[in-house]
Amino acid sequence: MTEKLAALLERAKSVTMSGAQKEQQRRSFAYGNTKIENSRITREMIDQQAEALKRQDG
Known part of the structure; x- marks a missing residue:
């Protein structure tokens, strides 16, 4: 490892x-991990699911 x-x-x-942050x-x-497996994944999809999870968790 360099200094x-x-x-x-x-x-x-x-x-x-x-x-x-x-x-x-x-x-x-x-996004990065799902995009590797499925090239049709978009950042918008990730944001939508994250918001859905937030609502679900309350």
Whole structure:
């Protein structure tokens, strides 16, 4: 591992994400993983399902 990468990783440890940032990251992860399996998946589909889950969980 290069020194530059090690420094970036160390700096990343101190980052605190907001709830909105965590949600955005979660949706991005879901999109990326489902897109691999099904090329017809869109970000809009992921957003729709995330909102449906939010309503379901109350």
